[in-house]
Amino acid sequence: MAERDESESRKLLGRLRAALAESSAGQARLDRIVRLIAGSMQAEVCSIYLFRDADTLELCATEGLMQGAVHRTRMRLGEGLVGRVAQAGTITNTANAPAEPGFRYMPETGEERYSSFCGVPIQRLGETLGVLVVQSKSQRELTSDEVYALEVVAMVLAEMTELGAFAAADVTPSHRQAVMIRAVSGQEGTVAGHVFLHEPRVVVTKATTDDPVAELSRLRDAVDTLRFQIDEMLNKARGLNGEQAQVLETYRMLAASRSWLRRMEDDITSGHSAEAVVEREQTATRNRMAQVEDAYLRDRLHDLDDLSNRLLRILTGQGKDTGAKMPIDPVLVAKNIGPGELLEYGKAIRGIVLEEGSVGSHAAIVARAWSIPLIIHAKGVMAAALNGDPIVVDGDQGIVHLRPDEVVERAFGEKIAMQALAQERYSSLRDLPATTADGQTITLNMNAGLMADLPSLESSGAAGVGLFRTELQFIIRNKMPQRSELSALYARIMDAAAGKRVVFRTLDIGSDKVLPYLKPQDEPNPAMGWRAIRVGLDKPGILRMQLQALLRAANGRPLSIMFPFVAHPSEYDAARAALDKVIAREKILGHCLPESLDVGVMLETPSLAFAPAAFFKKIDFLSVGGNDLKQFFFAADRENERVRRRYDLMDPAYLGLIEMILAKCAAGHTPITFCGEDAGRPLEALALAAMGFRSLSMRPASIGPVKNMLRRIDLAAARELIDSHRHKGENPRAALKSWLMVQGAL
Incomplete structure (x- = not known):
């Protein structure tokens, strides 16, 4: 120009x-x-x-x-x-x-x-x-x-x-303005609070300049600082895996780009401030990202976007720690968040809203453990929200109301008040059994994955921990935990359970659960790839270390171990053989062995449901992993909102599969539990109990509503109603719901 x-x-x-x-x-x-x-x-x-x-x-x-x-x-x-x-x-x-x-x-x-x-x-x-x-x-x-x-x-x-x-x-x-964002529910529940941004956006308040020379100097100094920061990160990354270093090398190459810097320098000569030209470059990058389909080019543009954001923070001084005080009722809003970062906030968080995320992500696992509403795929929420904004999270419908108007606030206030009254009613049932009107008692267990979850064992009235997810302790760390650390943790968990049964599921990684220090696998369909017990059998050192830690943590107490994602009896045989070798080694070393040992499997694939009768007789117990089983049975990815809600636990074909699994366990006298999101929904829990399950495992907050439902109905009548519809190929959901309303149980 x-x-x-x-x-x-x-x-x-x-x-x-x-x-x-x-x-x-x-x-x-x-x-x-x-x-x-x-x-x-x-x-x-x-x-x-x-x-x-x-x-x-x-x-x-x-x-x-x-x-x-x-x-x-x-x-x-x-x-x-x-x-x-x-x-x-x-x-x-x-x-x-x-x-x-x-x-x-x-x-x-x-x-x-x-x-x-x-x-x-x-x-x-x-x-x-x-x-x-x-x-x-x-x-x-x-x-x-x-x-x-x-x-x-x-x-x-x-x-x-x-x-x-x-x-x-x-x-x-x-x-x-009031904003309503339709998104995806990652965890049910409704909460009202105020926004607390995980990584607040940079606000550019100075758009123009009278001194382009000074602004050019500011920009160049900031770019030098950015390059230094990347070099520092590279030095630290050299001790980690090559992929992280490769990403940072790409960052360094982009930060050194003369064309990137020259475009911004040219803008400054036209009268813009340094931060304004960086933001203009970021806006242009995001516009290009929206139009590019090539995955590699999108990744490079995303890197440029991130570099611009880092440069803006250097120029404005608006880092992650902005000094903003957390409100007394914080709803965490973020683009995405890792489990370690989320755990740092603690249970003070009332709800979580993410622009990205998934229903099976680490954040979702923690949200379910804490029983707090989670919304994912809330497009544009980071750009729309400011710290302290009023916000309502409707996890039941997957909707976010940002700066809601008076009508919305009043409606949700009434809904939240009703939920609070219901919780008071459920707490009065805490010490009562989940015995139905026709005398059938259902054991209600809770799912957990953190030491912080264990206080819920008593407050929820759970009979025990039907699933303890051991992978969270691996996910939240930057390196593989030591055997002694795991043993001490597992011992504290058993201490906190105070004699109640805890079922420890061995490491379930892969799919959406990735360890930062384990080389990721480039798989087209990771949910059906190298995960869970498959990783344990291919990495015997990891499986052996975890089994040793569990045996030592028990220290003479009863111990229950469950192998995840077993798709074929031979996988159980191999895992059980590995456990037997560890037991023999522990005996030689003179370590105290468990008083009793139950070894079970999690049935998450339809293939295992068709295993021979001999398999069901030799395992000590079986847990139906309903979340994965349903997605594989219907070939419907539970991460895909377009298809996941089309399929239903009460589909006649799926109920037929459940009936077959229950029959095989009954023939082999094998204890069986249903574990998953459906177990924690009262209507679905009723259907499962009516089909024959006498043990369910769910998030702690679901135990009260499920127990309240079960204590008010006749299971035999519910089963008769379900069978009358499913044998005709009809989904019994609507009929079961109407029947419950007539009974006054809904």
């Missing part, structure tokens, strides 16, 4: 800054801005369109169009040239607007006189806030320098819109 153009661009930014600094009302500011831009661009028309809601743009200020159209002219996203610019997030620059596809004439604006059109999206970090438009009577396309100047102005407008500079113009900043 020529020196004159750069100077004119800086002059325009200077005038804008002066207009924005005035104490005039928001509408007066907008009006002054469009006059300044029209005059500077020598255009007859300059207009600013901002989003009224997620799908509607509104003309908020204009120089050249009819003033009566302001705040009256609206268009849907994708409608007309303005709507197309907003939808695509790209610039439209044409000499003959009426000839463009999608052109829409708005008669109240009087724009029929203007032929040329240039629309530039007003964007911030990939989010389009509106459109800046200039129009002229003469048929001409703007030059690249003129378009660039409009991009510069649009970025300043984006910052000012978000900071509330135009609030008095009936343009509410998006961070003050």
Whole structure:
């Protein structure tokens, strides 16, 4: 760009800054801005369109169009040239607007006189806030320098819109509006609280500069700091696996890119501040990411996005530790979060909302253990939320209400109050058995994975721990735990159980549970790949170490061990043989062996249900892992929201599979438990008990509602109702629900 153009661009930014600094009302500011831009661009028309809601743009200020159209002219996203610019997030620059596809004439604006059109999206970090438009009577396309100047102005407008500079113009900043986000439920429950951001977004408050030389120096110093930080991370990563070092090498290469730095330096010469040009680069990167399908290119663009974010934090000083105080009712909002980071927050967290995540992620496991609502795939929540914002998390429906209005707050307040009353009622049942009206007693166990879960054993009224997930202790560490550490932990768990049975499931990693220090496997379908007992048998040293730790932790007490994801009897035989070798070795070493030892398996694949009768006779117990079994039975990935809700525990075919498994266990006199999310849902728990399960294992918070249901119904009558429908190929869910309502049990 020529020196004159750069100077004119800086002059325009200077005038804008002066207009924005005035104490005039928001509408007066907008009006002054469009006059300044029209005059500077020598255009007859300059207009600013901002989003009224997620799908509607509104003309908020204009120089050249009819003033009566302001705040009256609206268009849907994708409608007309303005709507197309907003939808695509790209610039439209044409000499003959009426000839463009999608052109829409708005008669109240009087724009029929203007032929040329240039629309530039007003964007911030990939989010389009509106459109800046200039129009002229003469048929001409703007030059690249003129378009660039409009991009510069649009970025300043984006910052000012978000900071509330135009609030008095009936343009509410998006961070003050009520927002509802439809997402995916990772854990049921409803909670109201206030936002606590795991990694708050950087707020750029200084968009322009009068001293480009000083800003260039700031930018270069910040880039040097960034490169130093990456070198430091590389030095630390050399002792870890090669993949981490490879990622950081890519970061270092990108941070050293001259073209990346040159683009930002060029923007500074036009009058931008250092942080503004970095954010502009980040916005451009995110726009490219949204349009690129190639996975490798997307990864590289994601790396650039992350580098820009790191650079912004260096320039603004807005690190992760912002000094923001955690509210008394915090709902954690994050793009994603690891189990170690989540555990650092502790049980003070009321709920969790993630932009990414999965129903089987580490965060979901911890959320279920803590019985707190979790929402995943909440697109845009990080951009929309600020620390301290009121928030309602509806984990039952998978909906987030950010800054809810009074009607929503009141409705959810009543719902939460009713849930609290129900919990009081459930607590009164804590010491009573789950005995049905026809005298059948169901043993209700809890699932756990952390030492912090054990207090729930007494408070929930659980009979024992039907599943202790040992992998969490591996996942939250940066290196493989020592045998002595595991032994001490398992001993503390058994101490805390105070004689109640704890079933320890051996390491269940793979699929969505990845150890940071174990080389990841590049598998097209990890849920059906190298995981759980398959890893243990292929890595006998890990399995042996864990079995030794469990035997030593028992120290003469009864011990129950369960092998996960056994798909074939031979896998159980191999795992049991490994355990027998460890027992023999422990005996030689003179260590105290368990008083009794129960060794079982978790049935999670349909194949094991068809194992011969001899298999069911030789195992000590069996636990049906309902979450995986259902997804494999229906070939429906439980991480895929499009298909996972289509399939139901009460499907006649699935109930037939369960009936067959129960019959085989009964014939072999093999104790059987159902473990999974369905066990903790009262209606499903009733169906399982009616089919024949006398032991269920679930999250602690579900024990009260399930016990309350079971104590009020006749299992034989429920089974008769279920059979009458499933034998006709009908799903009995609706009929069972209606029957319970008639019984007054729902």
